[in-house]
Amino acid sequence: MLRKEIPASLQLVRKGGVTSALGFQAAALASGIKKKGKKDLALIVSTAPAQVAGVFTLNQVKAAPVRLCMRHVRNGAARAIVVNSGNANACTGVQGINNACEMAAIAAEALGVKKTEVLVCSTGRIGVQMPMPKVKRGIIRAVKRLATEEGTQAAKAIMTSDTRRKEIAVRFKIDGRKVTIGGMAKGAGMIHPNMATMLAFITTDAQIDKPTLKRCLEESVERTFNRISVDGDMSTNDTVLVLANGLAGNHPLKSYHRQLGLFQQALDFVAKRLAQMIVEDGEGASKIVEVAIKGARNHSDAKAAAEAIGRSMLVKTSWCGGDANWGRLMDAIGYSSARIREELVEIYYNGVLAVANGQPSRTPLARLLKVVRKPNFAITVHLHSGHGEYNLLTTDLTERYVEINRSKGG
Amino acid sequence: MLRKEIPASLQLVRKGGVTSALGFQAAALASGIKKKGKKDLALIVSTAPAQVAGVFTLNQVKAAPVRLCMRHVRNGAARAIVVNSGNANACTGVQGINNACEMAAIAAEALGVKKTEVLVCSTGRIGVQMPMPKVKRGIIRAVKRLATEEGTQAAKAIMTSDTRRKEIAVRFKIDGRKVTIGGMAKGAGMIHPNMATMLAFITTDAQIDKPTLKRCLEESVERTFNRISVDGDMSTNDTVLVLANGLAGNHPLKSYHRQLGLFQQALDFVAKRLAQMIVEDGEGASKIVEVAIKGARNHSDAKAAAEAIGRSMLVKTSWCGGDANWGRLMDAIGYSSARIREELVEIYYNGVLAVANGQPSRTPLARLLKVVRKPNFAITVHLHSGHGEYNLLTTDLTERYVEINRSKGG
Numbered sequence: 001m002l003r004k005e006i007p008a009s010l011q012l013v014r015k016g017g018v019t020s021a022l023g024f025q026a027a028a029l030a031s032g033i034k035k036k037g038k039k040d041l042a043l044i045v046s047t048a049p050a051q052v053a054g055v056f057t058l059n060q061v062k063a064a065p066v067r068l069c070m071r072h073v074r075n076g077a078a079r080a081i082v083v084n085s086g087n088a089n090a091c092t093g094v095q096g097i098n099n100a101c102e103m104a105a106i107a108a109e110a111l112g113v114k115k116t117e118v119l120v121c122s123t124g125r126i127g128v129q130m131p132m133p134k135v136k137r138g139i140i141r142a143v144k145r146l147a148t149e150e151g152t153q154a155a156k157a158i159m160t161s162d163t164r165r166k167e168i169a170v171r172f173k174i175d176g177r178k179v180t181i182g183g184m185a186k187g188a189g190m191i192h193p194n195m196a197t198m199l200a201f202i203t204t205d206a207q208i209d210k211p212t213l214k215r216c217l218e219e220s221v222e223r224t225f226n227r228i229s230v231d232g233d234m235s236t237n238d239t240v241l242v243l244a245n246g247l248a249g250n251h252p253l254k255s256y257h258r259q260l261g262l263f264q265q266a267l268d269f270v271a272k273r274l275a276q277m278i279v280e281d282g283e284g285a286s287k288i289v290e291v292a293i294k295g296a297r298n299h300s301d302a303k304a305a306a307e308a309i310g311r312s313m314l315v316k317t318s319w320c321g322g323d324a325n326w327g328r329l330m331d332a333i334g335y336s337s338a339r340i341r342e343e344l345v346e347i348y349y350n351g352v353l354a355v356a357n358g359q360p361s362r363t364p365l366a367r368l369l370k371v372v373r374k375p376n377f378a379i380t381v382h383l384h385s386g387h388g389e390y391n392l393l394t395t396d397l398t399e400r401y402v403e404i405n406r407s408k409g410g
Numbered sequence: 411m412l413r414k415e416i417p418a419s420l421q422l423v424r425k426g427g428v429t430s431a432l433g434f435q436a437a438a439l440a441s442g443i444k445k446k447g448k449k450d451l452a453l454i455v456s457t458a459p460a461q462v463a464g465v466f467t468l469n470q471v472k473a474a475p476v477r478l479c480m481r482h483v484r485n486g487a488a489r490a491i492v493v494n495s496g497n498a499n500a501c502t503g504v505q506g507i508n509n510a511c512e513m514a515a516i517a518a519e520a521l522g523v524k525k526t527e528v529l530v531c532s533t534g535r536i537g538v539q540m541p542m543p544k545v546k547r548g549i550i551r552a553v554k555r556l557a558t559e560e561g562t563q564a565a566k567a568i569m570t571s572d573t574r575r576k577e578i579a580v581r582f583k584i585d586g587r588k589v590t591i592g593g594m595a596k597g598a599g600m601i602h603p604n605m606a607t608m609l610a611f612i613t614t615d616a617q618i619d620k621p622t623l624k625r626c627l628e629e630s631v632e633r634t635f636n637r638i639s640v641d642g643d644m645s646t647n648d649t650v651l652v653l654a655n656g657l658a659g660n661h662p663l664k665s666y667h668r669q670l671g672l673f674q675q676a677l678d679f680v681a682k683r684l685a686q687m688i689v690e691d692g693e694g695a696s697k698i699v700e701v702a703i704k705g706a707r708n709h710s711d712a713k714a715a716a717e718a719i720g721r722s723m724l725v726k727t728s729w730c731g732g733d734a735n736w737g738r739l740m741d742a743i744g745y746s747s748a749r750i751r752e753e754l755v756e757i758y759y760n761g762v763l764a765v766a767n768g769q770p771s772r773t774p775l776a777r778l779l780k781v782v783r784k785p786n787f788a789i790t791v792h793l794h795s796g797h798g799e800y801n802l803l804t805t806d807l808t809e810r811y812v813e814i815n816r817s818k819g820g
Binding site for chain 2: 058059060061062088090091092093125126127128231235236311313314317318320321323326327330331333334335339340342343355357358359360397398399401402403405406407
């Protein structure tokens with residue numbers, strides 16, 4: 001996942017993002033939710049009705065806009081996404097739900113579309129009601145500013161603790177027609193319930209039916225957004241949405257379309273890049289580490305071992321210190337729910353053998369330290385117990401992470 | 411768990427510890443495992459054969475001495491415990507097992523007891539073989555120094571990243587005979603596989619049969635050592651041992667003895683105090699927080715919710731910052747495996763209502779902040795979904811924690 005080469009079949013769109021596909025426009029402005037005139041409202045609109053699919057947080061505490069999106073995505077096509085930062089509209093009860101619905105209604109009226117065709121996403125503080133008069137004025141102003149050029153501004157407006165905007169787009173051919181998939185995301189940790197969250201919006205002009213789009217998105221998310229972790233927490237607001245308006249004019253992508261694989265590859269690529277950007281912007285992170293588990297009894301064992309490593313504070317602090325502390329890796333997989341046999345475990349740092357048969361290899365420590373002191377490296381753990389594999393992209397745990405998160409307002 | 415009152419039926423032994431009960435002696439010295447002449451070897455001996463029970467790490471990666479202890483505890487009575495710091499004898503393969511056995515054999519010979527009557531515990535670096543010649547000389551020297559007065563020195567010799575020694579003893583009457591339970595522990599986090607671990611040794615002169623002792627210890631551990639968390643990791647070496655030599659002369663404590671409850675209370679008290687001392691000495695901790703879950707569907711839901719809170723980096727950093735960030739608590743219980751209904755959740759800080767019906771209460775933030783800025787406070791989460799309860803004692807996550815753990819040698 002760390003490699004950044006682009007597959008030969010895809011072409012990167014320069015300065016591409018959420019408005020690169022045909023028929024998509026965006027707008028961004030400061031509505032007054034955030035202080036000091038910071039941009040806090042973004043609008044993404046498709047000029048044609050679009051198929052829509054979404055993946056949402058599994059947290060039982062779901063923000064009001066998440067509940068609204070889940071309903072609207074199920075119901076039918078979509079035309080627009082309203083996104084605000086500065087307020088998560090979570091733990092806000094019935095009034096929160098009403099406010100999310102009103103945001104959709106305001107946008108729908110201004111755009112001349114149905115309320116159920118508008119999706120709403122929020123990120124920011126928990127437990128505070130939306131300042132609706134400001135939000136209303138903001139949405140109406142945003143509709144008037146819609147433009148293809150505003151994609152980058154929209155990507156900036158949804159940032160919270162992010163230090164850089166996250167956008168990308170690729171182009172490829174299906175049925176001889178040019179198809180574009182673009183996207184933007186925010187998030188600087190898997191979750192920061194008080195001031196942030198992970199959101200990603202992907203737009204495409206591909207023609208694709210709804211069930212196929214849903215399946216493609218779920219596959220992509222499973223391989224990308226679900227395989228990143230900064231602090232192991234999961235937000236109340238996490239949302240990934242994809243809109244496909246069909247303006248590229250390809251034959252509809254159904255499950256039997258011979259180029260569906262290419263579409264999936266492009267969607268994976270966009271999702272993967274956005275996921276990578278989130279980890280690279282992880283709060284306080286000084287290192288990006290790819291954890292690969294091989295030879296687990298099965299997939300879920302591999303996942304459990306990878307996640308135990310990615311969540312262990314002791315493992316993550318040792319990376320921060322540039323310490324090749326494989327004992328902490330052994331410990332973490334040992335207490336994970338993955339079934340392991342200590343005497344079979346092998347551990348590699350960027351391919352250099354550190355542990356063989358559960359015991360230290362003969363590799364000089366200096367060679368391992370050289371790897372761990374790099375800003376990016378890969379750790380491979382082979383359990384020799386089966387064929388289960390899993391990859392996870394994660395960060396170290398630094399003093400800066402604590403500093404950032406201790407000082408966020410209550 | 412935060413309250414420190416002693417039950418009326420128990421009397422605290424001044425400067426009490428592992429040699430307070432009749433017939434127990436200890437010794438401590440620098441054997442050379444650690445550098446700079448630091449104490450690294452302790453010996454605890456009972457002059458009479460003792461019933462023994464133990465609770466061990468559930469980590470699948472178990473250190474050699476843990477494997478040895480599990481066998482010897484099962485087999486029969488015990489006379490001595492050899493403990494070293496500076497080397498965990500974990501991930502050391504067959505040679506590690508042989509070395510642990512040899513440590514027991516050397517002590518057994520010097521003491522004139524059976525090898526199976528000697529228990530061995532190690533804490534320190536992972537993946538390094540024990541320096542056996544030094545260890546051998548150390549054990550033989552320790553046997554010659556055994557004395558009742560050496561309890562405190564033994565408690566010091568097992569420290570690694572601990573900043574203070576941990577010991578306690580209480581006295582009470584059973585069948586009119588004076589009975590003493592004393593103990594010592596080490597650990598500054600649930601686990602620090604490279605340089606530390608949690609170990610606790612409890613000694614008593616009570617007369618008690620083996621199955622009853624085992625059951626009592628397991629109950630105590632479940633309510634005390636299993637309910638503390640510093641960093642959520644679990645060591646390869648965690649061990650709690652209790653030795654009961656019967657010299658107090660009470661009628662044997664069997665399951666039907668009418669004062670068995672008193673013994674259990676005393677054992678709980680000693681275990682609880684030692685567990686508290688471990689949390690209070692938690693690496694880098696600036697705050698001790700008691701998390702109480704009430705009204706969960708069942709016990710395991712309550713446990714899952716408490717542990718999600720106790721492991722969340724975002725929750726723990728907010729405590730460090732003195733931030734009454736209940737949104738992060740809502741988030742953590744929401745993604746835990748506990749079944750919750752958001753709209754029923756209540757959260758209290760030291761009894762002050764912060765969240766009612768899943769939404770912010772009317773309590774002014776200043777009142778909550780006053781609680782969270784204290785060095786000790788309690789958070790109670792009521793889920794209103796059943797009768798499950800669970801308590802967990804934990805710490806905040808500080809820059810100092812990262813600093814300590816990033817810089818430990820590889």
